[in-house]
Amino acid sequence: MTTLGNTEGATTLLYLPAPPIIDTHKPLDYARLCELNGNHWRKILIILAKLQATESTWRHYRDEQLLRQHEAIVFGDQLLTGRQLHIVAGKASWQRLGLDLQHFTPMEASGRLFRQENIILTPYPDYRQFPNTLIDQLRPVIQAFRSARSN
Numbered sequence: 001m002t003t004l005g006n007t008e009g010a011t012t013l014l015y016l017p018a019p020p021i022i023d024t025h026k027p028l029d030y031a032r033l034c035e036l037n038g039n040h041w042r043k044i045l046i047i048l049a050k051l052q053a054t055e056s057t058w059r060h061y062r063d064e065q066l067l068r069q070h071e072a073i074v075f076g077d078q079l080l081t082g083r084q085l086h087i088v089a090g091k092a093s094w095q096r097l098g099l100d101l102q103h104f105t106p107m108e109a110s111g112r113l114f115r116q117e118n119i120i121l122t123p124y125p126d127y128r129q130f131p132n133t134l135i136d137q138l139r140p141v142i143q144a145f146r147s148a149r150s151n
Contacts, residue, residue, distance in 0.1 A: 004028065005072030007080055011146045012071040014048055014125075015088045017096065019075045030062050047125040048073070050135045051087075051142055070146060079119070085145045087138075090124030108137050118145070 004022070007013060020037040022028065034042045049062035052070055067073070077096050079086050088094055094101065104114035104121055112134055114121040122138065123129035 002076045003072055003074050005067035007072040007074065007082075007084075010070060010072040011084055011149050012052065012142055013080060013084045013086050014071060014073045015079070015086065015093045015097065016044070016073055016075060016125075017090060017092045019073075028067060030066055043127060044125045047127075047130055047135065050132070051139055054139075083149060084118070085142060086119045087122055087142075088119065089122050089130075092124075094121055107141070108134075110134075113138060115141075 002019075004019070005028075020033055020041045023032055023036060026032055030045055033045060045062060045066060046058075048071060049058045049066050052058070052066070053061035061069075074080060079088075079097060088097060088099060099119070099121065101114060101121065104116045104119075107113040107115050107120070112123050112129075120138070120141070123134070
């Protein structure tokens with residue numbers, strides 16, 4: 001497995017270093033992924049849902065639409081081609097994909113979000129490294145990209 005979700009229909013691709021355990025006999029959903037993979041993947045999926053939906057709707061989005069709607073998670077060693085927004089999470093992923101931070105522009109003052117066209121480098125999706133303040137800064141960028149792509 002190199003992806004979770006529909007990479008063809010997604011407007012946002014999240015790149016992570018290692019895939020979760022999945023049950024190929026059951027539909028992919030939040031509850032099952034958390035059951036099989038524990039708290040670590042629960043945090044990743046919550047952060048992804050918060051990036052994709054508003055503060056008041058992210059829980060519903062996580063439970064009903066995550067990885068079915070606007071996003072997919074990629075575990076490969078190269079960026080997929082296409083017009084998607086590529087969010088590369090964590091330095092291990094940046095390095096694996098051969099992305100050099102020197103070619104990116106900081107998006108905010110703390111120096112944890114960097115952008116080069118449709119590629120954004122972020123911290124690993126963990127609450128300590130990727131707090132709500134960063135989510136709040138990145139969410140409008142994702143929503144603007146999605147809106148521009150649908151027009």
